[in-house]
Amino acid sequence: MRRTRIRLSAAFIVGAAALFSATAVPTTPAAATEVRWVVNNQAVTSYDIERRAALLRLMRRGGNVNELAAEEMVEQTLRQQEMARLNVPVTDEMVDNAYNNFASSNNMTVAQLDQILAESGVTKQHFKDFIRTQIGWGQVVRARQRSSDSLTEQDVVQRMLQQGGQKPTAMEYRLQRVIFVIPSSQRSALLAKRKREAQSMRDRFQGCDNTVEFAKGLVDVTVRDMGRVLGPELPAEWKDQVANTSPGNATPVRETEHGVEFIGVCSARQVSDDHVAKLVFEDQETGDETMEQLSEQIMTELRERSRIIKR
Template sequence: MDLSRPLMTVAAALGLMVMTAAAPVRAQEGSVAVVVNGVPITSFDIPQRQRLLQLREGRPFTAAQALDDLINDRVKFAEARRFRVEANEAQVNAAYAQVASRSGIDVRAFDQVLRSQGIEPRVYRGKIRADLSWSNIVGARFGRTIFVTDTQLANAISRRSTGNAQLMEYNLRQVILLVPQTAAPAVVARRMGEANALRGRFSNCVADIDQVRTMSDAAVRDPIRRTSTDLSPAFRTILDQTAIGKLTPPSRTPQGIEMVAVCSKQPASSDDTATRNQVREEITTAEMRRISNDYLARIRRTAVIEYKNGHRPLN
């Protein structure tokens, strides 16, 4: 759940990816839907990617959108391989373990969570490999071309502070009671009751967070620092109505029952070093995203993409 969205995305940073792109497609993995630069995407890959995107983004995705995302990753990985900067197995394993750790569980338990959502762990690992490989090539080719000037920084901070609303800074922790997306209504209702009970007794972001870690099928995310302009108006209102040391109302998401602990909130200073660093990072990330999108669009135009069995490009 990314707190820059209303109560939802980090990722939590998917389809049977290019990690096995060079291997022949096995019969049980379905028929070929699209071939990208000689590498197939099958009817197994598409629903896997669709479920993964829905889990990660917290909103519905069509099969056509999932297929388009798969094609993008095939193109990205081919480019990374061309420049010999594809991520290796050790990097993928480390990143996968980090995702599990941030969810408050170990790798084996994280595998089980994915399977409960109908997603094969190797699918997620493949997506991680594609993402890491693409990050490697974009960073290597364009990372040093981005420079944030003091004027850009000052203007961005000024835009954050316009109007009468005071710029606020929040320190937050996401708390999740894990519930499979396919769980029966009675299970969801029971876990929702547990969430409300936890919310009623929660009063401290240190001691009570430690207690949450001891609960069955519960996870606590790493601390997140956000300013009010990073958040949707609806979510900002919820945070403002939640006392420091308390949890926001529980919300059902693809991962389970989620709440956010408000560990602190205070007016943010435009001269604060942390704020300046955060704004600088946001500007850099936005520029890198623009460069990445332009680069992908350019190399996708030259890719050989063959649609099979009635599949068509996403309009």
């Protein structure tokens, strides 16, 4: 079975505004939905396969699109089951951010992307499920890589010698996390208000020294000192924002499962030591080709221990 790439490609929507009208797929009525595959007692339906076939047409994939769609949906189901088994966290915020970034990177509004996906027969929900699986599966593969291929001190020394004995450097940040808490039961009612409050504080942020005192005058605001964090250790959803924020300033406000928050960058400096060397060299080991091979290996293992039945 063909392997789906780990990384979410942004290329296939290029020119999609003209493409969707030619590839529109009528939505199948719910009554006509049939179970086509059963993967560990979980159904893959004709509706699922038709949505994926529409996505593959939008991606301009060749070959037997319906057959490829069925293969991809079986594989996606296996991946989702493994993500659930490992409790891989993929929040709605992460999916929404990826969806919105996908639209903007292709010079579209979110509404335009919604329309393209609806009129092509893909649907917004199917594409978001695809995104969620891509994000989560990447975490599964990276976790396996870290657990099975951690560099030893001898490995690090060898890599340094290959680079002329030079230790690599990385940015070390001192960070504060400022959270405007929203109870889940009040999220819809309070979200817009809390965003405005967070944006107001973020606009006045001038460093980390007075953040705690300033927050004392606000309702349900938590300031967490994250201490010193190396660039390679930053969570993926923060990494680019932190790297693009100068010391004494704060990252853009964003929605999270806790409410609305931003990260204050207290300071940043380049450091070089054994721990940094290990992190940097391990990061270099996780190239696309290596990750793709590991992804295929994990998928082979999942298939061998799974019960997959074609109806």
